[in-house]
Amino acid sequence: MIAALTWLLLYQLTGEILAHVLALPVPGPVIGMALLFLTLVIRGHGERPIPKALQQTASTLLQHLSLLFVPAGTGVMLYLQLIVDEWLPISIALIVSTLGAMTVTALILRAMTRQKSGAHHA
Amino acid sequence: MPERITQTWVYLSATPLFWLTMTLVAYQIAHWIYRRCGAHPIANPVLIAVVLLLVLLTLTGTPYDTYFSGAQFVHFLLGPATVALAIPLYGQFQRLVGLAGPLLIALVGGSLTAMLSAVFVGHWLGGSLPTLLSLAPKSVTTPIAMGIAERIGGHPSLAAVMVIATGILGAITAQTLFRWLKIKDDAVGGFALGVAAHGIGTARAFQVSETMGAFAALGMGLNGLLTAVSLPSLMQWLKPLLQ
Numbered sequence: 001m002i003a004a005l006t007w008l009l010l011y012q013l014t015g016e017i018l019a020h021v022l023a024l025p026v027p028g029p030v031i032g033m034a035l036l037f038l039t040l041v042i043r044g045h046g047e048r049p050i051p052k053a054l055q056q057t058a059s060t061l062l063q064h065l066s067l068l069f070v071p072a073g074t075g076v077m078l079y080l081q082l083i084v085d086e087w088l089p090i091s092i093a094l095i096v097s098t099l100g101a102m103t104v105t106a107l108i109l110r111a112m113t114r115q116k117s118g119a120h121h122a
Numbered sequence: 123m124p125e126r127i128t129q130t131w132v133y134l135s136a137t138p139l140f141w142l143t144m145t146l147v148a149y150q151i152a153h154w155i156y157r158r159c160g161a162h163p164i165a166n167p168v169l170i171a172v173v174l175l176l177v178l179l180t181l182t183g184t185p186y187d188t189y190f191s192g193a194q195f196v197h198f199l200l201g202p203a204t205v206a207l208a209i210p211l212y213g214q215f216q217r218l219v220g221l222a223g224p225l226l227i228a229l230v231g232g233s234l235t236a237m238l239s240a241v242f243v244g245h246w247l248g249g250s251l252p253t254l255l256s257l258a259p260k261s262v263t264t265p266i267a268m269g270i271a272e273r274i275g276g277h278p279s280l281a282a283v284m285v286i287a288t289g290i291l292g293a294i295t296a297q298t299l300f301r302w303l304k305i306k307d308d309a310v311g312g313f314a315l316g317v318a319a320h321g322i323g324t325a326r327a328f329q330v331s332e333t334m335g336a337f338a339a340l341g342m343g344l345n346g347l348l349t350a351v352s353l354p355s356l357m358q359w360l361k362p363l364l365q
Binding site: 005008009011012015025026027028029030032033034036037040041044050054055057058059061062063064065066067068069070071072073074075076077078079082083086088089090092093094095096097098099100101102103104105106107108109110112113 | 145146148149153166167168171172175176179180186189190193194196197199200201202203204205206207208209210211212213215221223224225227228229231232233235236237239240241243244245246247248249250253254257260261264265266269270273277279280282283284285286287288289291292295296299300303305307310311313314315317318319321322324325328335339341343346347350351354
């Protein structure tokens, strides 16, 4: 558990250092995720399993991913007035854009994978 | 005796321990309600926990900064949790390789839809510029959205709130929407949910299936990268249109 957490933090730290040194617009943890993924691919080519401790720690963290958003979400209290003042543009923009993005992504992906599997069968 | 209680409260309410514990307690209650509702998407645990904490903070007159000094320890774990998303992703490696092309094209379509529709719908309905700039990065995970909002001139913490509202909305509506669109492949639905509704969508996707969760993690990670790279320059162009 602690060893796995150390690895996760080391990847995050490396990501953070790279982001700063190279002035990348992407935050450190996302670079850390990409680096860890690359490491696993190079190490196992998609076949070798992930070390057990790492697997367990990751699934514990990800099982309760929702919890980690609670502190930032509670920040809504700082903006209650602004949200009351601009409730209409905010709520409609959120709804249209969230449902729109899901629909567009899903439909493009389905159309393209259907084509592909269709070609496969033919 | 009542004086003692007041003193204890004054002491406790200022320590990180108290608000850290309250954050976890609120989440446990929210999670209990969520399970009691048969993991129904409307009983979203983030939504319930935030409402409980808002009530508690309002009743005790506690400022957000005091609350966050305790809750930051939970917030911090977003970093290592983001790194950990590499692991379910690796579990889907074989499928990823086969789907690389379609995934990237769907990503670009979904990501542009998220950014542009939020900004233009908000503008059309009279949203102020700082609000629009805080809405623009709403589909990517909190730390990325806060960084982007700061760069383009929005409010970082308002952006975080928009991000979380988006995540809750996506998590609540996804399965109904996919049923309606007749999306049956968990990989397709998961990817769309991750692109549109980041970590909260991903948390929901893991509840449905491991495959859905892994593809949501991929969608979330890729959209985080794409939005972080493209949004600052996109907003340079769009800003004159929004004045």
